Amino acid sequence: MDHATVIIIDDDASYRRVLQRRLAQKTSFEILAFASTQAALAEQTATPCHGIILDMMLSDESGLDAITRLNHHFSPAHLIMLTGYASIATTVEAMRRGATDYLAKPIELNALIQRLMPEQTYHSDVEEQTTLTPAQLEWEHIQRTLLAHQGNISATAKTLGMHRRTLQRKLQKLSPRR
Amino acid sequence: MDHATVIIIDDDASYRRVLQRRLAQKTSFEILAFASTQAALAEQTATPCHGIILDMMLSDESGLDAITRLNHHFSPAHLIMLTGYASIATTVEAMRRGATDYLAKPIELNALIQRLMPEQTYHSDVEEQTTLTPAQLEWEHIQRTLLAHQGNISATAKTLGMHRRTLQRKLQKLSPRR
DNA sequence: TGACCATGCGACAAATTGTCGCACCTAGCC
DNA sequence: GGCTAGGTGCGACAATTTGTCGCATGGTCA
Numbered sequence A, B: 001m002d003h004a005t006v007i008i009i010d011d012d013a014s015y016r017r018v019l020q021r022r023l024a025q026k027t028s029f030e031i032l033a034f035a036s037t038q039a040a041l042a043e044q045t046a047t048p049c050h051g052i053i054l055d056m057m058l059s060d061e062s063g064l065d066a067i068t069r070l071n072h073h074f075s076p077a078h079l080i081m082l083t084g085y086a087s088i089a090t091t092v093e094a095m096r097r098g099a100t101d102y103l104a105k106p107i108e109l110n111a112l113i114q115r116l117m118p119e120q121t122y123h124s125d126v127e128e129q130t131t132l133t134p135a136q137l138e139w140e141h142i143q144r145t146l147l148a149h150q151g152n153i154s155a156t157a158k159t160l161g162m163h164r165r166t167l168q169r170k171l172q173k174l175s176p177r178r
Numbered sequence C: 001t002g003a004c005c006a007t008g009c010g011a012c013a014a015a016t017t018g019t020c021g022c023a024c025c026t027a028g029c030c
Numbered sequence D: 001g002g003c004t005a006g007g008t009g010c011g012a013c014a015a016t017t018t019g020t021c022g023c024a025t026g027g028t029c030a
Helices: A013-026 A037-042 A063-074 A088-097 A109-116 A134-148 A153-160 A164-172 B013-026 B037-041 B063-074 B088-097 B109-116 B124-130 B134-148 B153-159 B164-172
Strands: A005-009 A030-034 A049-055 A078-083 A101-104 B005-009 B030-034 B049-055 B078-083 B101-104
Touching: A005 A013, A005 A037, A005 A063, A013 A030, A013 A109, A030 A037, A037 A063, A049 A063, A049 A109, A063 A078, A063 A088, A078 A088, A078 A109, A088 A101, A088 A134, A088 B088, A088 B101, A101 A109, A101 B088, A134 A153, A134 A164, A134 B134, A153 A164, B005 B013, B005 B037, B005 B063, B013 B030, B013 B109, B030 B037, B037 B063, B049 B063, B049 B109, B063 B078, B063 B088, B078 B088, B078 B109, B088 B101, B101 B109, B134 B153, B134 B164, B153 B164
Parallel strands: A005 A030, A005 A049, A049 A078, A078 A101, B005 B030, B005 B049, B049 B078, B078 B101
Antiparallel strands: none
16 A cells, blocks of 8 residues: 555546546555645645646636645645646646646546656657647647736737637637647 | 847758848847757857757757757757647657747747747737737648648648648638738 | 626627539559 | 549538627726
C-alpha cells in the first residue's frame, strides 16, 4: 500500500466519481476527489500528495487560477490539467503557472496513469503531427485572444469581428482537436 | 538603441528573412537569423540574447531537441517555439524542456512581438486594431497550404479537412480585407 | 437604487458548407 | 486510338452555421 494521495478536482460529479473509483482500482494511491479548489484546500493532509488532477473549467473559477495555490499548498509531484476545451494558448499558460502536464478529454485511464507515474515506461510520444485544419487554427486564435482579454467574451468577440452569440456557440463546443 | 539580440532559427529561408526584416523594423533588437541550430550555436555573441524564435520542424532535427542546448548557450529571456503543426502534446513537451512560449503559424507579427516583449503593451487599443479576424487567418493558412501542395486544390482540401467544393468557393472570393 | 456591462440562451432569418452529380481537360499506358 | 485515373469548375439542394434581436440574470460602482 502506498501512503501518498492523488487529488482530483472536477466539478462534474459523475466524471469525478468514475475517475476516483477507477484510479483507486488501478493504483495504490489514496484518491481524494473534490468539486472545487476550496474544498481541496480545506483538506488536512497528513500524507504527501503525489499528484493533482485538475479540471480546467471549474464552475466557480478557472482551473488556471487554482494552479499556484494548489502547488503551494500540496507541493504535488505532478499537477495535471484536464480539459475538453484544450488549446495551445491555455496549455502554455497552465505550464507557466506550474502545471506539469496538460491533457485533452476524453483521455484514456491508462494514459492518465502513465502521466501520473512516468517513472514506469513512458516514452514521450510526440504524437502524429498534421497541419492544422482551419477549425483548429481558429480555435487556437480564439483561445489566444480570449486569454489576452482575460476571458472577456464580449471584448474578444469584438476584436475578432465576430458576433458575441457566435463566439458563445463556438466556445460551447469542445475543442476541434483530433 | 537596444543592444540585445533576438535570434531566429527557421529552415524556411523566405519565412526567416521576412520575419527578420519585419522584426528589425518594428523593434530595436538586433535580429540574427539562421537556418539551423548549429549555425546559431556557432555564433559568438557579445550582446545578451533577449529572445530566440525557434521553428519546430527544422530539416535536420526536431526543434524540441534544440531547446536545451540553445537555452544553455544563450540564456535568452524568451524562447518561443513556432510551428505549423501544433499539438498539445508537443506544446507540453516543449514547455517542459524550457520553452517559454509556443505559437501556431500563421501568427501575426504583433502577436509575436507581444510575446517577445510582454513587459510593454497590453495597450488594448493597439492590439485591438491589429488582431486578425478568423477569416483572415484562415485565408493565410489556406494560401500557405495551397503553396505547399503546388496549387493542388483537391490535395489541399483534403489536408485541411475541408470539402473541395468549399475550398473552391473560398478561393473564388477575394482575400478577406480588414 | 439606478446605470452599465457581461453573460446565457431562445428563436428565426440569412449565409455558408456538405454532398452529389456531371462535363471537361490532361497525362500515362496498352 | 481507346482506356483509366486524377484534377478542375460549377449547378443544385439539403444541412449546418452565423447574424440578429430580445430578454432575464448577476455583478460592479457611485
